[in-house]
Amino acid sequence: MADQNDYNRQLIEDFRANRGKNGGPFAGRPLLLLTTTGAKSGQRRTTPMMFIPDGDRLLVIASNVGAPAHPDWYRNLVGHPEVTVEVGTETFDATAVVTQGAERDRLWTRIVELYPFFTGHQAKTTRQIPVIALSRRKQ
Numbered sequence: 547m548a549d550q551n552d553y554n555r556q557l558i559e560d561f562r563a564n565r566g567k568n569g570g571p572f573a574g575r576p577l578l579l580l581t582t583t584g585a586k587s588g589q590r591r592t593t594p595m596m597f598i599p600d601g602d603r604l605l606v607i608a609s610n611v612g613a614p615a616h617p618d619w620y621r622n623l624v625g626h627p628e629v630t631v632e633v634g635t636e637t638f639d640a641t642a643v644v645t646q647g648a649e650r651d652r653l654w655t656r657i658v659e660l661y662p663f664f665t666g667h668q669a670k671t672t673r674q675i676p677v678i679a680l681s682r683r684k685q
Contacts, residue, residue, distance in 0.1 A: 612670025
């Protein structure tokens with residue numbers, strides 16, 4: 547886990563230094579930083595991740611690269627859906643909503659059309675990979 551934490555810390559530093567103009571493993575993919583509140587600890591945690599624009603929302607995918615368990619950030623936002631998003635040069639507060647049913651299915655179809663590698667992530671696990679919509683909170 548220390549290696550993953552170090553990797554994420556480096557991605558976060560690079561993102562903030564370059565304001566989202568990323569290279570490396572995320573080259574060619576849109577990247578944001580999602581800050582959640584720990585479901586158990588209450589501590590703020592920032593995670594770099596890919597996103598997909600959807601109108602005035604941003605979609606993030608809790609694939610965890612097909613691992614059997616949801617990623618920690620997902621459990622955090624289910625417990626505390628008020629999150630902070632950093633994308634490009636902008637930082638804003640958002641509300642995270644786990645999409646369900648027909649909406650989730652429609653979004654998933656679009657996601658795998660754009661980024662087919664998510665199909666492989668789903669094939670590795672029996673859990674349904676969540677699709678989360680991030681909507682800017684009104685001030």
